[in-house]
Amino acid sequence: MSENPYLSYEARILEVKDLTPREKLFTLRFTDPEVGERFDFKPGQFVIVDVRGFGEFPISLCSPPTRKGYFQLCIRKAGRMTKFVHRMEEGDTVGIRGPYGNGFPMEKMEGSNLVLVAGGLGMAPLRSVLWYAIDSGKYEHIWLLYGTKAYEDILFRDEIVHLLRHGEAMNCSVKLAYEVESPSCIYLEEGFSQKVCRGVVTDLFRGEEFDVNKAYALICGPPVMYKFVVRELLNRKLSPGRIYMTLERRMRCGIGKCGHCIVGTSTSIKYVCRDGPVFTYWDALSTRGLI
Amino acid sequence: MRYIKLPSENFGEFFNSLRAWGKVYGPVKKGKVCSFQEVHGVEEVALDYKRTTLPPKKFFVRPRDAVLKLKNGRWENGVESEPFVLFGLHSCDIHGLKILDKVYLSEPADPYYKARRENATVIGISCIPDEYCFCKSLGTDFAMDGFDLFLHELPDGWLVRVGSVRGHEIAWENEGLFEEVTEGDLANFRAFEEKRAKSFGRKLNKEGLADMLDLAYNSPVWKKYADICLACGNCTMVCPTCRCYEVCDRWLNAYEGVRERRYDSCFMESHGLVAGGHNFRPTRLDRFRHRYYCKSYFDPSAGFNCVGCGRCDEFCPAKIEHVKVLDEVRGSLQ
Ligand SMILES: Cc1cc2nc3c(=O)[nH]c(=O)nc-3n(C[C@H](O)[C@H](O)[C@H](O)COP(=O)(O)OP(=O)(O)OC[C@H]3O[C@@H](n4cnc5c(N)ncnc54)[C@H](O)[C@@H]3O)c2cc1C
Ligand code: SF4
Ligand code: SF4
Ligand code: FES
DSSP states (O other), X not given: OOOXXXXXXXXXXXXXXXXXXSXXXXXXXXXXXXXXXXXXXXXXXEEEEEETTTEEEEEEBOSXXXXXXXXXXXXXXXXXXXXXXXXXXTTOEEEEEEEEXXXXXXXXXXXSEEEEEEEGGGHHHHHXXXXXXXXXXXXXXXXXXXXXXXXXXXTTHHHHHHHHHHGGGGTEEEEEEESSOOHHXXXXXXXXXXXXXXXXXXXXXXXXXXXXXXXEEEEESOHHHHHXXXXXXXXXXXXXXXXXXXXXXXXXXXXXXXXXXXXXXXTEEEETTTTOSEEEHHHHHHSTTOO | OEEEEEEGGGHHHHHHHGGGGSEEEEEEEETTEEEEEEOSSGGGSOTTOOOOSSOGGGGTSOSEEEEEEEETTEEEEOOOOOOEEEEEEOHHHHHHHHHHHHHHSSSSOOHHHHHHHHHEEEEEEOOOOOTTOOHHHHTOSSOSSSOSEEEXXXXXXXXXXXXXXXXXXXXXXXXXXXXXXXXXXXXXXXXXXXXXXXXXXXXXXXXXXXXXXXXXXTOHHHHHHHHHOOOOOHHHHSOTTOOOEEEEEEESSSSEEEEEEEEOOTTSGGGGBOGGGOXXXXXXXXXXXXXXXXXXXXXXXXXXXXOOOOHHHHTOTTOOOHHHHHHHHHXXXX
């Protein structure tokens, strides 16, 4: 019998970590080592998590493919199934199928500057890019511009603070914008006055000069964010072909069958699960409704 | 293509012989409605039917389909399918299946669809259009492939086109029932096709349609019709090329469950809804327009996603007419 692409492989939860009150980080490994061996992915790809008997949902891979033997998912408690998963503990198992989607063209961007622009949960897929880029050492410089609501919402806070402190040694500049003031944020701002400010993610572009012929922008965040960030990048004359963004849509199958993630019009139809979730701004210009 | 002739007097016997290839389904009339049902003799089949409510997609993408079975915490591969014969498909429905093939058989293939498709013997039949048909405008009024046998009505029998190896085998098994095609049969075939071509009442202007529609994204015509539309989703259920499905896990008892797929419609508010309550197609206007764009998407290698079967018009309670909407949207550009 041919392989059924809808069947998931069992993966064990090695560790569960609270990132914020709403998001947890799950570290997983396939129970069958052979499956684990075969499982390779690109930053920006996603998997479908299968909670047998409850349903499936798509989640971005948030660890870099350079770290072998495990993979990580950052899951926000958003509804029925994610709530269920949030109650799971170390040793529990879920089904995983994938990886799906196109991912970011990491090889093509080698030798360039990467400008990662993350808003909220958009940090999850970009964390995979961030650590892949740092681990591989194949990129000239990496900027991470991260916009968050409040101090409690900062995903991977330890890593962010670590990079605020030591990032330059790894060719990585991190900047953080927060919206809600709190003592912790003010403390951060005092400690890293050039890098942390109150405002939205586009405020972080101020004072940064990117060589537009050597840079790629990679964006992920809530739907409203794209327009503003893209405008900022276009103002700096970054080509629409060098602006990559990863999009969210309702997904069921993940492989271009169920029709939920279709966007576009009569001249261009795209499946976000299969043709994306990573698109260039040029794709957005030629496919209506993408952003 | 290989052509043979099935004389009228052999038709019944030929039909009965099909059972050797699996359960036979054909168009059956009940009152005014027609649907594909299991049939046991040719007298049950409505040979001159216009269209069934659900297209033959229901045999491949079922309205409700328990795809995976959960036993003792593990999924069992639920792919199972038996050979069956679909008798009496019209050309447009065969084209509809070909469009579904593009989606469901592309890598990675959907194993349920694939197994059913491989198990299906497809026998086409010629038809005369009614007031809803516009397949001729889309070039789907004649099937060049996608069937095993295609029967064309002649005054004294059927001109049979053999479209596949399996079709050839069926003809082979029934060798005694067929005759060679004569010049006269070909003349009759041609006459039928000419008569048929002339009887189309509805016509879609597809010249530059994809671009025109894209340019008319903000046309007030979309809104005019979205206001009339009841968002019932009938048009998507009956469309031979619509195939969105929703997935849901269901427990049968404390130990067993199923993962079920069922038809979904882009007219439903939940179709584009994601976590956090954000909806990518929040208004009925967005959803109405989306269906027209999806149907009129032009794939250079496969054509449009509509085969002109007329079902959406016949079964729309709001009497919205597909071609009229497209024409008006195009007209609103000038
Ligand atoms: C490519 C992709 C990558 C994603 N990556 C992440 C990630 O890294 N971390 C994370 O926390 N979330 C991610 N999401 C969102 C995540 O899939 C949803 O939060 C999750 O499906 C909600 O499921 P639920 O059962 O908890 O919610 P439900 O109880 O099913 O519903 C709650 C809400 O979620 C919506 N929803 C249902 N299915 C989906 C779906 N497939 N996609 C989006 N919304 C849906 C429902 O319409 C409803 O509004 C990603 C989504 C996509 C498409
Ligand atoms: S859109 Fe209407 S006419 Fe076209 S294939 Fe679907 S049901 Fe038939
Ligand atoms: S069948 Fe008619 S009323 Fe119902 S959703 Fe379709 S267009 Fe609207
Ligand atoms: S998620 Fe099913 S088609 Fe994209």
